[in-house]
Each structure stands twice: as structure tokens, then as C-alpha cells.
Amino acid sequence: MNHSGLNNNDMLTEQRQKRGIRVTIAILLLFIVAVLVGFVHKLSQPRVITDSELRLNGAVKLQKARILDNFQLVSDTGEVFHTDSLKGQWTLVFFGFTHCPDICPTTLSTLNSFYQLLDGNTRSNTEIILVTVDPARDNPKILHDYVRYFNKEFHGITGDFFEIKRFASQLNVPFNKVMLDEGGYTVDHGSQVVLINPLGHYHAFFKAPLDPAKLKLTYRSIRATFNG
Amino acid sequence: MKKPVLSVWIIAVGVLLFVSRAYAIALPLQVEGYARETPPGAPMSAAYLSLHNTGEHLLLLKAVELRGKQDIGVDLHTTESSDGISRMRPLEQLAIAAGQKLQMAPGGVHLMIHGLQLREGELLPLRLVFTNGSSLEIEVPVVGPNKADKEHHHHHG
Structure with missing residues (x-):
């Protein structure tokens, strides 16, 4: 009983960790895309010079x-x-x-x-x-x-x-x-x-x-x- | 008695021919360039050459002719720009100093070609005539409007 309970806990922790990694990757990707979009947008804007x-x-x-x-x-x-x-x-x-x-x-x-x-x-x-x-x-x-x-x-x-x-x-x-x-x-x-x-x-x-x-x-x- | 003399003459003439031929080929000048297609409606166009004098003497280009066509005008011209005004003027001759490279370019020295419609893809056969009596025959490609512009930038780079 005790043994299998530990196993269950381990699996739960592992799943949580996996989810955490996925969320982090998704956030990072979103951030990169946002920066790229901003950069491309900035590039397409005319540069105002003196x-x-x-x-x-x-x-x-x-x-x-x-x-x-x-x-x-x-x-x-x-x-x-x-x-x-x-x-x-x-x-x-x-x-x-x-x-x-x-x-x-x-x-x-x-x-x-x-x-x-x-x-x-x-x-x-x-x-x-x-x-x-x-x-x-x-x-x-x-x-x-x-x-x-x-x-x-x-x-x-x-x-x-x-x-x-x-x-x-x-x-x-x-x-x-x-x-x-x-x-x-x-x-x-x-x-x-x-x-x-x-x-x-x-x-x-x-x-x-x-x-x-x-x-x-x-x-x-x-x-x-x-x-x- | 007569035979050796004759053979000596033959050899001498042969050597002379060879030397004069070699001399003609060896005019110490490297030439490359291009001509622009004549735009519709325009009676004239321009060609741009790069002339590299690899010899030890000054070369004076006095005329350029279109080979085989005496009635076609090829004139040495320059566009001078000062105070924001462009002025096109004929040049009497063009000096290429020993060891120097003279680069014709849009907005500067050019050959004006009139009386002939130049078409992209053709080769323009030119004869460069120098004041010392020598001449050089070259062919330059005719390029379209946008290629000419790129060529111009390429040469500057």
C-alpha cells in the first residue's frame, strides 16, 4: 500500500513538472513571437529623422x-x-x-x-x-x-x-x-x-x-x- | 649565293610581321564595359568603359568608332555637375595615365551613341583610336535599364 502510494505521488509530481515545463515553453514562445511581431512592425514603420x-x-x-x-x-x-x-x-x-x-x-x-x-x-x-x-x-x-x-x-x-x-x-x-x-x-x-x-x-x-x-x-x- | 639571301629575307619579313602583330595585340590596355539599351523615343544612348593602362606611357584616346558603320556617331562626352546643375559637354580626347584606370560611369564620362537603336543582348563592336596611331577593337554588351543601374553600383563597390 505504502509503496504504491509513493508511486502515485511520484507520478503526480512528474505530471505537474511536465505541465509546468509545457506552460513555460508556451509562454517563452509567445514572448518570442510578440517580440518578433513588434520588431517587424517597427521595421515597416517609417523612421522619422531630423x-x-x-x-x-x-x-x-x-x-x-x-x-x-x-x-x-x-x-x-x-x-x-x-x-x-x-x-x-x-x-x-x-x-x-x-x-x-x-x-x-x-x-x-x-x-x-x-x-x-x-x-x-x-x-x-x-x-x-x-x-x-x-x-x-x-x-x-x-x-x-x-x-x-x-x-x-x-x-x-x-x-x-x-x-x-x-x-x-x-x-x-x-x-x-x-x-x-x-x-x-x-x-x-x-x-x-x-x-x-x-x-x-x-x-x-x-x-x-x-x-x-x-x-x-x-x-x-x-x-x-x-x-x- | 642567291639562296641564303632569299631565305634570310623570308625570315626577316616573317619576324617583322610577327613583331608588328604582337605589338598590335600587346597594346597595354585592359578594357571592359557595357552600353545601355536605347529607350523608345530617344535618339541616343550611352556606353561606359573602364580603361586600365597597364603600360608605361600615357595613352590619349582621341576617337571611338562603331566598326563597319562610319555614319553612326560615337562621341566622347562628360556630364559635369556643379551647383545642382547637370551639363553635358563633348570631350576632345581622354587621357589615361600610365598604370592608371579610367572609369566611365553614369553621371560622368561616357560615350554617346546616336543614330543606332541599341537592343538588350546585342554586342556593340567599337574601335578605340589613340593619338599615337594605335587602335583597339572591343565588343561591349548592351544591357537593359535596370541591369545598367546595378552594373553602375557594382563598379563603384
């Missing part, structure tokens, strides 16, 4: 976003593109032209890499446009095919030379036609990418040389601190 950190990473945020005057340009599908077209989403604007073998394809390719790095939500309200500084040679059809080659979601903008000049001046982007000795001409142009906020105001710019990872970091931080 204005000086932004500058170190090539982005300059304006003290106060600049309201743009009315302008009227033409999109690469032939529709009117005006000030209101910039409202409702973030827009990255680059000024370039198709007779530009080096820096323009390089920039569009970098913007494509940057765009691919964005998460779906951010991408869905991010517009990337190329405004030509050479409207005499870049009509909507040519721009349409050129820009889509780099990314199907990108758009080209052309229009009257002086309207483009006025639009560019408001964004502090200089450009200038230069005759070449070998014949023909080229256009010197500001190499920065301008950021316009969803109110349609000039908000910030990214200095060249552009880097996809830095663009992503600064762009997401700027978005996170926007309270339009």
Missing part, C-alpha cells in the same frame, strides 16, 4: 511649403496638366529630356529602383513625373513611350516652353539651352528631384547624386511628419 539628418541624406525640406501659381501643361496622354493635377498624392518631379544619353536615363532608372523599394500603400499615392526641358523635340507621344520604358507607372509632362520655364522657376529648377560646336544643342538643367505634397505645394527636394535607399529613407520620414 532636418539635419535629412540634409545629410541629400534631402532638403522647405521651412514652409510653397504654394504654386497656376500653370497649364500637357500630360503624355494629351490631357491638360495643371496645378490641381498635383493634389491628392505625393509627386516626385524630375526635369529632363530624351536627347540626354547619360544623366536622364540614370535618374529615371534610380527613381524606378526607389519606387520598387516602397511598400504598396506608399507607392499607391506616389506619382513620379518627368517634365521635359526640351518641348520642341519631346511631344506627348515620344515622352509617353520614353518614360514608360523605365516604369509603366511613370508619366511625362510637356507643353509650352514658357509655361514649363515658369513651372520650373517656381520649383527652383534652372534650365538653359546650350548650342554645341559639333552641331545641335543640349539643355543644361537642375539635377534635383522635387517633392510636391498632396496639397499640391512645393515641399522638399532631393539633391543629386540620387541613391534609392536614401530616397526611400528621407521620403518616408518627410511623409510621416506631414500634417497637411
